[in-house]
Structures are given as structure tokens and as C-alpha cells.
Amino acid sequence: MEIILASASPRRRELLTQIGLEFTVIPAKGEEVITSRMPSDVVMELAAAKASEVYESHRMQMAQAKTQEADNADPLLVIGADTIVAYQGTILGKPFDEEDARRILNLLSGHTHEVYTGVSLIYQRGEERQQIRFYEKTRVSMYPITPEEITDYIKSGEPMDKAGAYGIQGLAARFIKRIDGDYNNVVGLPVGSLYQKMRQLGIAISMHTV
Amino acid sequence: MEIILASASPRRRELLTQIGLEFTVIPAKGEEVITSRMPSDVVMELAAAKASEVYESHRMQMAQAKTQEADNADPLLVIGADTIVAYQGTILGKPFDEEDARRILNLLSGHTHEVYTGVSLIYQRGEERQQIRFYEKTRVSMYPITPEEITDYIKSGEPMDKAGAYGIQGLAARFIKRIDGDYNNVVGLPVGSLYQKMRQLGIAISMHTV
Numbered sequence: 001m002e003i004i005l006a007s008a009s010p011r012r013r014e015l016l017t018q019i020g021l022e023f024t025v026i027p028a029k030g031e032e033v034i035t036s037r038m039p040s041d042v043v044m045e046l047a048a049a050k051a052s053e054v055y056e057s058h059r060m061q062m063a064q065a066k067t068q069e070a071d072n073a074d075p076l077l078v079i080g081a082d083t084i085v086a087y088q089g090t091i092l093g094k095p096f097d098e099e100d101a102r103r104i105l106n107l108l109s110g111h112t113h114e115v116y117t118g119v120s121l122i123y124q125r126g127e128e129r130q131q132i133r134f135y136e137k138t139r140v141s142m143y144p145i146t147p148e149e150i151t152d153y154i155k156s157g158e159p160m161d162k163a164g165a166y167g168i169q170g171l172a173a174r175f176i177k178r179i180d181g182d183y184n185n186v187v188g189l190p191v192g193s194l195y196q197k198m199r200q201l202g203i204a205i206s207m208h209t210v
Numbered sequence: 211m212e213i214i215l216a217s218a219s220p221r222r223r224e225l226l227t228q229i230g231l232e233f234t235v236i237p238a239k240g241e242e243v244i245t246s247r248m249p250s251d252v253v254m255e256l257a258a259a260k261a262s263e264v265y266e267s268h269r270m271q272m273a274q275a276k277t278q279e280a281d282n283a284d285p286l287l288v289i290g291a292d293t294i295v296a297y298q299g300t301i302l303g304k305p306f307d308e309e310d311a312r313r314i315l316n317l318l319s320g321h322t323h324e325v326y327t328g329v330s331l332i333y334q335r336g337e338e339r340q341q342i343r344f345y346e347k348t349r350v351s352m353y354p355i356t357p358e359e360i361t362d363y364i365k366s367g368e369p370m371d372k373a374g375a376y377g378i379q380g381l382a383a384r385f386i387k388r389i390d391g392d393y394n395n396v397v398g399l400p401v402g403s404l405y406q407k408m409r410q411l412g413i414a415i416s417m418h419t420v
Contacts, residue, residue, distance in 0.1 A: 015383070018379070018380065018381070018383055019381060019383050019384045020366075020381050020384075138388075143402065143406055152416065152417040153417060155417065156230075156417045168393075169228070170228065171228070171229060171230050171417055173225070173228055173229050173394055173401050173402060174229045174230075174401065174402060174405040174415075175402065176392070176393075176394075176402045177392070177402055177403075178348075178390070178391050178392055178402075179389065179390075179391075179392075179393060180388070180389075180390045181388050181389075182386070182387070182388055182389075183378075183386075183389060183393040184383060191383050191384065192353065192383060192384060192385065192386045192387055192388075193387075195383075195384040196353055205384075206362065207362045207363060207365065207366045207381055
């Protein structure tokens with residue numbers, strides 16, 4: 001069984017490792033083209049695009065490497081994921097620059113927003129190929145954050161590569177009042193539901209590898 | 211400013227480090243004597259006992275070391291904490307052995323339980339001494355866990371030193387459906403509300419130390 005994570009995010013990598021999976025990382029390179037405006041559709045669309053891109057290029061490589069044995073290949077699972085933050089109907093991605101990070105953090109301060117992560121799984125076993133997609137939504141409530149705290153937080157560098165301009169698993173834990181839903185979904189991958197879906201696909205994941 | 215964490219828990223240490231605090235660890239040794247049956251009271255009582263024990267012994271040491279300068283001592287904050295799991299009115303602590311871990315995990319499987327962490331802060335600044343205590347409650351919903359999964363999980367060794375026989379920040383993330391409340395509270399220390407209480411006490415915590 002070969003598992004590929006189609007994402008460069010170190011946080012997603014850590015989460016898969018945390019639940020005891022062995023996998024390789026092949027980040028998708030493609031442009032993120034959004035055709036939808038519903039947060040849940042956007043994240044599933046982007047996750048599916050990442051998974052498909054990596055799946056196709058990997059199958060092509062495998063086919064070139066061993067034309068004869070393609071049928072005997074190990075089962076393959078490709079995992080794509082995408083995370084966005086939504087506040088009052090507006091989608092907030094990664095900040096463009098420090099001013100944008102300040103704008104986003106000001107919006108979220110003292111309020112409740114939603115984090116969506118879409119996941120796409122492509123599972124190939126012999127001739128059989130299944131593709132499923134799902135998403136998780138988590139509500140996150142923040143304490144009020146002062147302008148000085150925002151300045152400090154931006155100086156730390158943490159906000160810049162993160163949807164919603166904060167890392168719940170980092171310094172921003174200071175600002176988090178409560179969440180409703182899956183925590184790891186906010187970090188970037190809902191490993192609880194991912195594990196359950198993998199079981200439904202018939203993929204057994206032992207814990208002894210840990 | 212000196213900060214002391216009165217707990218041996220590596221998870222609490224990680225959480226304080228995560229939000230950017232510098233501190234020393236002096237675990238409390240005392241017996242855990244419970245006089246209450248309300249989970250929220252139990253955890254605050256145990257947290258306060260830990261904080262008081264470490265505060266008193268530390269003050270005594272400091273007084274012996276420099277009798278003259280006791281008044282000029284740096285401000286001191288001692289943090290005590292205690293975490294328990296409660297399910298249908300029953301308090302579940304750390305498992306006694308593997309059979310007990312199995313019993314606890316069977317109870318929690320497919321259901322929603324509560325995690326309580328009590329925190330006690332003792333803040334000394336010159337002559338002034340403040341002591342506050344608070345708790346956070348988080349609801350945790352688990353997917354159904356099969357007997358085989360429980361056996362596997364116990365074999366991993368993770369359940370044995372943890373209230374409720376699971377580590378949400380570890381392999382058990384597989385089994386977690388959702389939470390309502392503070393995630394870090396389940397890990398062992400509600401750093402969001404802790405940070406807010408520290409600010410209310412007038413303790414400034416910069417992020418530049420990170």
C-alpha cells in the first residue's frame with residue numbers, strides 16, 4: 001500500500017504522521033483555479049485538483065518505469081487537501097503581505113469564523129479506482145486582539161503562510177477562545193474523518209508502525 | 211519576572227512553550243487529596259494544591275538564599291494545573307493498568323464526554339500576592355472504536371499516563387469526531403484563557419522571545 005500526500009504543508013505532514021501513517025509527499029504544482037464561491041465547494045474542488053494532478057503524474061511515471069507489471073502494482077492512495085477561512089461570507093486565504101495580515105486579524109479579532117478543509121482521496125487497487133471528496137467545517141472563536149498584539153504577532157512571522165493569517169497550533173493559541181468541530185481541520189487536515197473514510201475504503205492502518 | 215510550571219507533564223510544558231513563554235518546571239510532589247465530587251471543583255482544588263506546594267517551597271528556598279534581598283525579588287508566577295475526564299457523572303482519571311484503559315476506552319467509544327482542566331495561578335509582586343483559579347470544560351465526541359482498535363491503541367502505550375486513557379494530540383486523533391470548547395484544555399492546559407488571565411493580572415508576554 002502506497003500513500004501519497006499531495007501537499008507541501010508541513011502541518012499536514014505532521015498530522016498524518018501523528019495518526020501513525022507512513023507516506024510520501026509529492027506536492028501538487030498546479031494553479032489554484034476556483035470556479036465556485038461556496039467555501040465547502042471551493043476547498044473540495046481545490047483538494048480534488050491537487051489529488052488528480054499528483055495521481056495522474058504518478059501513474060504516468062509508474063507506467064513508464066514498469067510497463068509489464070502495472071497490474072501488479074501496490075494499492076495506491078493519493079490524499080489532496082485545501083483549507084480556507086471564511087468570515088461573514090468572505091473567503092480569507094493566505095495574506096498577501098503584512099498589511100493584509102493585519103486586515104485579516106482585525107476582522108477575526110473578538111469574533112467567530114469558520115475554517116473549511118476539503119479532502120480528496122483517490123484510491124487505486126488493481127483495475128478499480130475510487131475517488132471521494134468530503135469537507136469538514138470548524139467554528140473558531142477568538143478573544144479580542146489588541147493592535148499591539150497584532151503587530152507583535154505579525155513580527156513573529158507566523159501569519160504569513162497561513163489561511164486566515166494565524167496558526168492555531170502556534171503562538172495564535174493565545175487568541176483562541178474555543179472551537180466547535182475538528183481541531184485538526186483548522187490545522188489543515190481533519191485526520192479523524194480522514195481515518196474513518198480510509199477504513200470505509202477498506203484501508204487498514206495499523207498502529208504498530210509507530 | 212519568573213514563571214514556574216508546577217507540573218511534570220511534558221504536554222503542559224509544550225503548550226506553554228508554544229505560546230511563547232519562558233519558564234522553569236518544578237513539579238509538585240504532594241498527594242492528590244480530593245474533597246469534592248464536582249469535576250470543576252476537583253480540578254481547581256488539585257491545581258491549587260500543586261501551585262501552593264511549589265510556591266511555598268520556592269519562597270522558602272529564595273528566603274534562605276538571600277534573606278536581605280527578599281523584597282527586591284523578581285515578580286513570581288506559579289502555574290498549577292490538573293485535568294480529568296468525566297463521562298455521565300463519573301470521573302475518569304489515568305488508567306490503573308491495560309484492562310482499566312480498555313474499560314475506559316469502551317466507555318468513551320461512540321459517545322461524548324467532558325474534559326476539565328483546572329488552573330491555579332499564584333502571582334507575587336513585592337508584598338502583593340494574588341491567587342486565582344479557574345477551569346475550562348471541553349466536550350469531546352468520539353467515533354465508535356472497535357475492540358481491535360482499542361487493543362492496537364493500548365499496545366502503542368499512549369493511553370497509560372493520560373486522563374481518560376487517550377491522547378488527543380497523539381494517535382487518538384483518529385478517534386476524535388469533534389470537540390466543543392478549548393482544544394488545548396483537552397491536551398492539559400487551556401493556554402488561551404491562561405494567557406488572558408495573565409494579561410488581566412498585568413503580566414505582559416512578548417512574542418519576541420520566540
